[in-house]
Amino acid sequence: MKHALPVLTVLLAIVLAWYLAAVALNAPWAQDQAARAGTNLTPTALLHATMVQERPVLPAPHQVAKGLWDGIAGQKITSKRSLVWHAGITLSATLAGFAIGSLAGILLAVGIVHSRVMDLSVMPWAIASQTVPILAIAPMVIVVFASMGVTGLVPKAMISAWLSFFPVLVGMVKGLRTPDRMQMDLMRSWNASRAQMFWRLRLPSALPYLFTSLKVAIAAALVGTIVGELPAGATAGLGARLLSGSYYGQTIQIWAALFTAAALAAALVAIVGGIERVTLKHMGLAR
Amino acid sequence: MAVIEAQGVSLTFQTNDGPIHALKDVDLTIDKGDFVSFIGPSGCGKTTFLRTIAALETPTSGRIGVNGLGADEARRARAYGYVFQAPGLYPWRTISGNVSLPLEIMGFPKADREERIARVLDLVELSGFGGKFPWQLSGGMQQRASIARALAFDADILLMDEPFGALDEIVRDRLNAALLELWAKTGKTIGFVTHSIPEAVYLSTKIVVMSPRPGRITRIIESTLPRERPLEIRDTPEFIAIAQQVREGLREGHSYD
Numbered sequence: 001m002k003h004a005l006p007v008l009t010v011l012l013a014i015v016l017a018w019y020l021a022a023v024a025l026n027a028p029w030a031q032d033q034a035a036r037a038g039t040n041l042t043p044t045a046l047l048h049a050t051m052v053q054e055r056p057v058l059p060a061p062h063q064v065a066k067g068l069w070d071g072i073a074g075q076k077i078t079s080k081r082s083l084v085w086h087a088g089i090t091l092s093a094t095l096a097g098f099a100i101g102s103l104a105g106i107l108l109a110v111g112i113v114h115s116r117v118m119d120l121s122v123m124p125w126a127i128a129s130q131t132v133p134i135l136a137i138a139p140m141v142i143v144v145f146a147s148m149g150v151t152g153l154v155p156k157a158m159i160s161a162w163l164s165f166f167p168v169l170v171g172m173v174k175g176l177r178t179p180d181r182m183q184m185d186l187m188r189s190w191n192a193s194r195a196q197m198f199w200r201l202r203l204p205s206a207l208p209y210l211f212t213s214l215k216v217a218i219a220a221a222l223v224g225t226i227v228g229e230l231p232a233g234a235t236a237g238l239g240a241r242l243l244s245g246s247y248y249g250q251t252i253q254i255w256a257a258l259f260t261a262a263a264l265a266a267a268l269v270a271i272v273g274g275i276e277r278v279t280l281k282h283m284g285l286a287r
Numbered sequence: 288m289a290v291i292e293a294q295g296v297s298l299t300f301q302t303n304d305g306p307i308h309a310l311k312d313v314d315l316t317i318d319k320g321d322f323v324s325f326i327g328p329s330g331c332g333k334t335t336f337l338r339t340i341a342a343l344e345t346p347t348s349g350r351i352g353v354n355g356l357g358a359d360e361a362r363r364a365r366a367y368g369y370v371f372q373a374p375g376l377y378p379w380r381t382i383s384g385n386v387s388l389p390l391e392i393m394g395f396p397k398a399d400r401e402e403r404i405a406r407v408l409d410l411v412e413l414s415g416f417g418g419k420f421p422w423q424l425s426g427g428m429q430q431r432a433s434i435a436r437a438l439a440f441d442a443d444i445l446l447m448d449e450p451f452g453a454l455d456e457i458v459r460d461r462l463n464a465a466l467l468e469l470w471a472k473t474g475k476t477i478g479f480v481t482h483s484i485p486e487a488v489y490l491s492t493k494i495v496v497m498s499p500r501p502g503r504i505t506r507i508i509e510s511t512l513p514r515e516r517p518l519e520i521r522d523t524p525e526f527i528a529i530a531q532q533v534r535e536g537l538r539e540g541h542s543y544d
Contacts, residue, residue, distance in 0.1 A: 182371050185343050189369040190389045190440075191362060200388065204379050283379040284420045 015061050025057040026050035059252045067256035080236075083260050089237040090225050091264060093153050097160020098221040102214060104161065105168025112169075113176040113202070114194070123173075130166050134159065134224065139231035156237070160224035164217035171213025175206025208285060211276035218268045226261060238264075289352075290444065290476045291317040291340055296349035298335060298502075308501030309335045310346070315495065315504065319443075322470055322477045324487035325495045326533060332502020333480045333495075337446050340478060341367050353444070365393060368437030370447040374429035376421040376436075382408070383417035386436045393440055407435040410469055427458040431465070438473070446478045451486070463489055464518055471514065484537075488512075488530045489521055496536035506536035 030049035034041045041049065051060050059067070071083030078085060108126070111118040138159050145155035179201050187197045229239025238261045245254035298310040310332045317323050325333035338344045340351060342362035353361035361367070376385045383404050390400045408414050411431040421429055430450060437445060451459045463486060470477055481487050487494050488510070496506040510529055512520060520526055 182373060182375050185338075186369065186371070186375055187392075188343060189341055189362065189367055190392050191365055192392045196392050200392070201377075204377070284381070285379050 018058075018061050022056065022058045022060040023047060023050045026053055029053065029057070055249045055251055057251070059255050063252050064255045064259065067252040068259055071253075071256050071260070083238075083241070083256060086236060086238050086241050086257070087260050087264055090222070090229065090239065090261070093156040093225045093228070093237070094160055094218070094222045094264075094268070096153060096157035097162075097224055098164050098218050100157060101161035101164030101221060102168045102217055105165040105213070105217070106172050106210070108165070108169050109172030109176055110198075112173050114198075126166060126169055129162065134163060134227055137162070138227045142228065142231055156225050156228035159228035160221040163224035164221040167213045167216040167220060168210070171209045171216075172206055175209030176202045178205045178209070204283065207283070208280060211272065211279070215269050215272050215276075218272055219265050222261065222265045222268065288319045289316045290319045290321075290354060291315070291478075292352040293336075293340070294350055294352075296336070296339060296346045296351060298332075298339060298344060299347045310339065311501035311503045313349070313502075313504055315507070317476060317478065317493070319476055320474050321493055322479065322491050323493045323495060324479045324481055324491040325497060326481055326484065326487045327497035327505075327537065328499055330499040330502070331497040332499070333497050334448055335502060336497070337448055337478055337480050341369055341446050343369075365440060366442055366444055368440070368442040368445045370430075370434055370437045370445070370450045372449045372452045374421070374426075374433040376429055376432060378421055381418055381420055382413065382424070382432050385421065385432060386417075386439050389436060389440050395440070403439050403441075404435075407438045408432075410438060410472070411435045412465065425458075427454055427462060430454065430462065434466075434469075438469075438475075443475055444478070445475045448480045449482065450479075452482065459486070460518060466490065467516055484530050484533050485521060488526060488533060489516060489518075494529070494533055496533060496539075498537070498539070505539050506532075508532050508536065 027046060027050050030046055030053070031041065033049075034046075050056070051063070056063070068083070071081070075082035075084075077088075108118075108122055112122055113119075141159055141162075142151075142155050145151065145158070183201060184197070187201060192200075225237070226239040226242070229237040230243050238257050241257040242254055245251070245257060293313055293315045296310055296313040297308070300307045300309055313332075313336060325336060327333050335344060339346055340353065340358060342358040345359075351358040353366055354364075356364065356366075376382070377388065380388065386404045386407060387400050390403060395403070404417065405414070408417055411434050413428060413431055413435060416424060416428065416432075421432070424432065434447075434450065451462050454462065467490060479487075479490060492510050492514070494508040494510065495504055496508065497503065498505045508529065512525060512529070
């Protein structure tokens with residue numbers, strides 16, 4: 001309850017500001033229409049007109065809410081107009097990309113920590129890979145895969161993995177390197193093998209860092225998937241929904257898809273956070 | 288019988304500011320069951336020498352023999368238990384789990400591990416704390432747990448690098464007395480690095496005074512105190528006389544500067 005009040009206050013302020021912005025942004029079109037029809041709008045009629053447009057510049061919150069409700073509850077889940085169906089498509093590619101990306105990030109980090117050659121050679125390339133604008137790369141990845149006859153989930157998952165491996169790599173390298181000299185010396189004095197050092201010291205030390213990175217990575221994976229759904233006229237997924245919305249000026253549809261994506265990201269991050277809490281608590285790392 | 292023999296041990300670190308002579312021509316023999324303290328100002332190489340014995344550093348020249356083996360062979364034969372200034376317990380393992388760690392690495396069977404954990408925790412008076420996590424224990428208790436960990440696998444040499452340096456005087460007194468008791472019970476050979484003259488005199492059978500630039504031994508003092516040492520022994524004239532010798536040794540070292 002103590003936390004609810006500030007959150008609700010902010011939410012209320014946002015909704016209020018949103019309504020005001022909707023009125024301001026949608027009014028010119030309403031006045032334009034009235035002028036063409038040769039009528040004059042009373043302030044109340046103008047206010048009403050800004051709230052019910054079919055393709056408003058900025059849909060009012062209740063319009064987006066209705067769009068969301070229609071998309072989620074108003075359709076059969078298997079329908080192409082169902083947001084749940086689109087979200088499911090996006091989710092599957094996100095999870096696949098997240099799995100590939102995280103695994104790649106962890107394996108590269110293990111290599112970097114254990115091999116000086118990899119330390120010097122991999123990191124610059126990993127950083128370079130993230131400086132390439134994903135929007136530029138995504139269509140090429142889709143096209144290349146399509147030319148090999150691979151479409152659907154896999155190319156999207158690759159773009160998603162491209163974005164999600166990096167935070168895992170950076171966090172995991174940092175985490176695997178946290179054991180200090182003293183702890184390594186202790187292991188040495190017991191004549192521990194490198195594998196024993198890894199499994200019993202480096203890996204457990206790295207877990208808190210890993211979880212933090214995974215939270216960043218899963219959100220990045222969702223962004224990657226949506227970007228992967230934009231080009232080449234994809235017909236399914238939240239990205240496709242955003243794209244078709246913008247083709248046809250369906251602003252309500254765009255906003256509904258945006259909110260679905262945001263809710264999906266929040267849910268995914270929360271799930272990783274939950275696993276983190278349980279794991280660290282089980283390890284005695286959470287107080 | 289000599290357990291540790293150092294002959295002409297020198298160690299030079301190459302740094303960007305030129306070579307640092309951490310150790311120069313160090314000769315020392317440590318007998319079985321000795322309690323040897325290394326004392327001297329910072330940079331005198333006492334920690335480096337201890338690390339060299341444990342094969343955590345490799346001497347540039349000279350040789351170190353442990354139980355008739357080379358230092359690194361002895362490390363691989365797990366001849367040392369090493370205790371650092373910080374307890375270095377794994378926060379994700381309980382006290383028992385931490386003591387169990389070297390045993391797991393060395394491949395002791397489970398039943399044997401449990402028996403050993405119980406025995407060494409009893410030795411450092413931590414019975415009943417095995418299920419606690421390190422952060423639930425005080426600093427002194429954590430350090431005792433780290434000593435238990437070093438004792439668990441029955442290495443006959445215990446090397447301690449300022450193990451009580453971070454603890455307050457009162458806790459330190461108690462742990463010193465406990466350490467002597469433990470030494471009497473186990474008969475281990477102990478190498479002990481310290482900054483404190485009373486600590487060195489109270490604990491040791493042999494006090495090695497070292498001085499810096501280059502790190503070397505300036506004086507070796509054989510203690511005449513009996514092995515049985517109540518805390519009050521620190522007020523006896525004999526104790527004060529030995530402390531006086533140590534202080535002189537430290538002063539000698541400084542006159543080289």
